[in-house]
Amino acid sequence: xxxxxxxxxxxxxxxxxxxxxxxxxxxxxxxxxxxxxxxxxxxxxxxxxxxxxxxxxxxxxxxxxxxxxxxxxxxxxxxxxxxxxxxxxxxxxxxxxxxxxxxxxxxxxxxxxxxx
Amino acid sequence: xxxxxxxxxxxxxxxxxxxxxxxxxxxxxxxxxxxxxxxxxxxxxxxxxxxxxxxxxxxxxxxxxxxxxxxxxxxxxxxxxxxxxxxxxxxxxxxxxxxxxxxxx
Numbered sequence: 001x002x003x004x005x006x007x008x009x010x011x012x013x014x015x016x017x018x019x020x021x022x023x024x025x026x027x028x029x030x031x032x033x034x035x036x037x038x039x040x041x042x043x044x045x046x047x048x049x050x051x052x053x054x055x056x057x058x059x060x061x062x063x064x065x066x067x068x069x070x071x072x073x074x075x076x077x078x079x080x081x082x083x084x085x086x087x088x089x090x091x092x093x094x095x096x097x098x099x100x101x102x103x104x105x106x107x108x109x110x111x112x113x114x115x116x
Numbered sequence: 117x118x119x120x121x122x123x124x125x126x127x128x129x130x131x132x133x134x135x136x137x138x139x140x141x142x143x144x145x146x147x148x149x150x151x152x153x154x155x156x157x158x159x160x161x162x163x164x165x166x167x168x169x170x171x172x173x174x175x176x177x178x179x180x181x182x183x184x185x186x187x188x189x190x191x192x193x194x195x196x197x198x199x200x201x202x203x204x205x206x207x208x209x210x211x212x213x214x215x216x217x218x219x220x221x
Contacts, residue, residue: 035210037159044202044212044214045151045153045159045212046212047209047210047211047212050210059210061209095158095159101147102147102149102164102204102206103161104164104170106158106159107158108158
């Protein structure tokens with residue numbers, strides 16, 4: 001059974017940093033791209049970042065480019081999202097997804113609140 | 117690529133045939149997926165590559181379309197289908213539509 005378990009969310013002040021983790025199990029992690037998506041309270045879904053199966057390439061929308069970094073440790077079957085210079089508009093539930101183009105499994109999500 | 121879903125809110129009755137629309141700002145080349153999201157839950161993949169049904173999804177869900185215009189159809193609405201539906205393109209970058217909320221009439 002595919003499982004994706006996110007952690008690392010919480011309340012953070014604007015301008016500060018936070019790092020999310022996602023531990024994967026139930027599939028061969030290094031065979032898949034992985035993607036983070038997010039959902040602001042009461043809003044729609046937004047693609048946040050993607051990484052190839054080897055970690056050799058990463059992709060971001062303009063809204064987070066230069067502030068967020070996606071990475072992975074295939075030996076630990078773990079995906080990360082380093083979020084710097086956080087803004088109030090980054091407040092959202094962040095979901096880790098297995099990306100088989102398109103993504104086919106999501107974690108339960110982790111809440112990030114950016115507020116002073 | 118921008119995706120526009122219509123309508124944003126759809127009221128329907130159990131047993132109705134329901135059609136949701138998704139229009140791209142450019143050709144999506146059939147790299148279009150549909151997700152269902154129930155309140156408080158993660159999105160669930162229903163359809164990929166325009167019309168391929170994800171494993172475990174009931175056959176009352178179907179997808180169609182080409183070019184810039186795509187459709188999700190529920191042949192006979194069940195009460196458990198009440199949710200918000202998102203289209204998602206993965207042809208050129210990755211983009212979600214704004215969603216269609218499906219509610220009971």
